[in-house]
Amino acid sequence: MTDPIITFDNVTYTYPGTETPALDSISFSVLPGEYVAVLGLNGAGTTTLGLCVNGVVPTMLGGDLEGTVTVAGLDVGEYAVREMAKIVGMVFDNPEFQMSQLSAAEEIAVGLENAGVPYEDMIRIIPETLALVGLAGFEERSPLGLSGGQQQRLAIAAVLAMSPQILIMDEPTSNLDPIGKQEVFDMAARLNKEKGMTVIVIEHEVEVMARYADRVIVLNEGKVVLNGTPHDIFSRVDELAALHLRVPESAALSTLLARQGLWKGETPTRTESAVDAVNTLLEARRG
Numbered sequence: 001m002t003d004p005i006i007t008f009d010n011v012t013y014t015y016p017g018t019e020t021p022a023l024d025s026i027s028f029s030v031l032p033g034e035y036v037a038v039l040g041l042n043g044a045g046t047t048t049l050g051l052c053v054n055g056v057v058p059t060m061l062g063g064d065l066e067g068t069v070t071v072a073g074l075d076v077g078e079y080a081v082r083e084m085a086k087i088v089g090m091v092f093d094n095p096e097f098q099m100s101q102l103s104a105a106e107e108i109a110v111g112l113e114n115a116g117v118p119y120e121d122m123i124r125i126i127p128e129t130l131a132l133v134g135l136a137g138f139e140e141r142s143p144l145g146l147s148g149g150q151q152q153r154l155a156i157a158a159v160l161a162m163s164p165q166i167l168i169m170d171e172p173t174s175n176l177d178p179i180g181k182q183e184v185f186d187m188a189a190r191l192n193k194e195k196g197m198t199v200i201v202i203e204h205e206v207e208v209m210a211r212y213a214d215r216v217i218v219l220n221e222g223k224v225v226l227n228g229t230p231h232d233i234f235s236r237v238d239e240l241a242a243l244h245l246r247v248p249e250s251a252a253l254s255t256l257l258a259r260q261g262l263w264k265g266e267t268p269t270r271t272e273s274a275v276d277a278v279n280t281l282l283e284a285r286r287g
């Protein structure tokens with residue numbers, strides 16, 4: 001059996017100066033190459049969970065961490081964030097705030113420089129990484145002149161340049177238009193499928209999770225309350241409603257139809273499976 005690349009073993013974390021733990025007795029693991037979506041209401045602890053994986057919690061933020069977070073065989077609490085950055089890349093919701101340089105190439109070079117990567121390697125890595133995120137030839141472009149989707153892909157390129165094994169995206173498209181969203185999610189799916197990269201996406205958009213993720217983890221008040229395949233999780237319509245979480249439209253629609261006796265069988269959690277199911281229903285009627 002493959003060893004997990006991320007393991008949370010009974011992790012409880014409390015920020016400095018607070019009483020209530022942001023993460024409460026969390027245990028789960030992620031296999032290499034998995035695409036995991038993390039879902040929760042505001043304040044559920046999803047960002048904190050990501051920060052535990054890249055070591056910002058507890059190494060930079062302090063606070064009280066109980067239990068262990070193991071990433072690629074390392075106990076995260078014992079390594080500097082700079083060391084963890086070679087294993088875990090994390091991007092946030094506002095790509096513009098992550099841009100600080102005059103050109104796309106420099107944006108990527110900063111992290112490489114900090115990591116002590118020699119210049120000869122940098123001039124190879126920069127164009128390779130830009131190509132990987134669909135920005136080939138963008139070296140001299142000003143980051144602030146790029147579209148939101150392009151900026152977010154550049155932010156992702158900057159972390160990919162360190163060849164991390166794990167990419168964490170924290171609400172990566174919440175400030176992007178629909179095209180930008182699509183660009184970022186398609187790219188992450190490609191990195192996952194073609195490069196075998198482990199991807200963790202913190203997301204509120206359940207349709208996106210149902211479409212791309214291998215697994216969904218639901219947090220509520222710092223606890224893991226659900227952990228399963230997207231189909232398993234999103235067909236639990238009532239449980240999610242009790243947690244004030246949305247389900248994909250296809251699941252919501254079939255549940256309403258089922259209550260009126262118009263739908264039988266599986267709850268579709270992806271639009272495609274809803275279309276198939278509706279077709280079957282119509283064909284049966286035509287009989």
Ligand SMILES: Nc1ncnc2c1ncn2[C@@H]1O[C@H](COP(=O)(O)OP(=O)(O)OP(=O)(O)O)[C@@H](O)[C@H]1O
Nearest residue numbers: 015016018022040041042043044045046047048049
């Ligand atoms: N730096 C901090 N200091 C103190 N408490 C914090 C800090 N950051 C977050 N918290 C608290 O920890 C809890 C979890 O926060 P976290 O940011 O992980 O939630 P989240 O699930 O990412 O929410 P959102 O969906 O709004 O981004 C919240 O109660 C929050 O107020």
Ligand SMILES: [Mg+2]
Nearest residue numbers: 046047048170
């Ligand atoms: Mg957050």
